[in-house]
Amino acid sequence: MLYYLGGASFGLLGAGVCGIFAWNIDSRRRHTPEDGFHEVVLNRIPEPNSSPVSMISEGQYVVRAHIVRNTSGLLALDGRCTVLSAPAFLKWQRDHFTCPACGSQFSLDGSWVAGRAPRDMDRYALEVETPNGLLRTSAAGEPVPIDDATAVYLDEWTLIRGRQRQ
Numbered sequence: 001m002l003y004y005l006g007g008a009s010f011g012l013l014g015a016g017v018c019g020i021f022a023w024n025i026d027s028r029r030r031h032t033p034e035d036g037f038h039e040v041v042l043n044r045i046p047e048p049n050s051s052p053v054s055m056i057s058e059g060q061y062v063v064r065a066h067i068v069r070n071t072s073g074l075l076a077l078d079g080r081c082t083v084l085s086a087p088a089f090l091k092w093q094r095d096h097f098t099c100p101a102c103g104s105q106f107s108l109d110g111s112w113v114a115g116r117a118p119r120d121m122d123r124y125a126l127e128v129e130t131p132n133g134l135l136r137t138s139a140a141g142e143p144v145p146i147d148d149a150t151a152v153y154l155d156e157w158t159l160i161r162g163r164q165r166q
Ligand code: FES
Pocket: 081, 082, 083, 085, 086, 087, 088, 089, 099, 100, 101, 102, 103, 104
């Protein structure tokens, strides 16, 4: 599900194609590091299904993320392994993420593949500015489209937990 935020006076559009919603929220949202938003530089965003790009940025906290793009849109995966005791920074190795400490593995979209990690990789919400308003990652953390993006920001205050392993 996608969320459109902003646009000067959007009302609730309801569930249209792809379940798109628009909320009546002030479009003059501040996207600054002081407000917890980290810019994802547009020309550094990878091509769909190609290797992710690592991002380290300092706002209220230091964010270490992997920016991943697939045919549905963009994800900002938290760079930390989901084994809580000593989260190491996951490394991309050819076709999967690997934890250098425990060897847990995750696929390009952050899904658990192997190892003792208890859940998929966590992900940060993204906000995408477009000429039609502001798109935001859904609560489920699905990829957010960036086809007509004019700017993309990672929201360090919204970390969506990965799905528990079955
Ligand atoms: S990070 Fe500590 S086990 Fe993977």
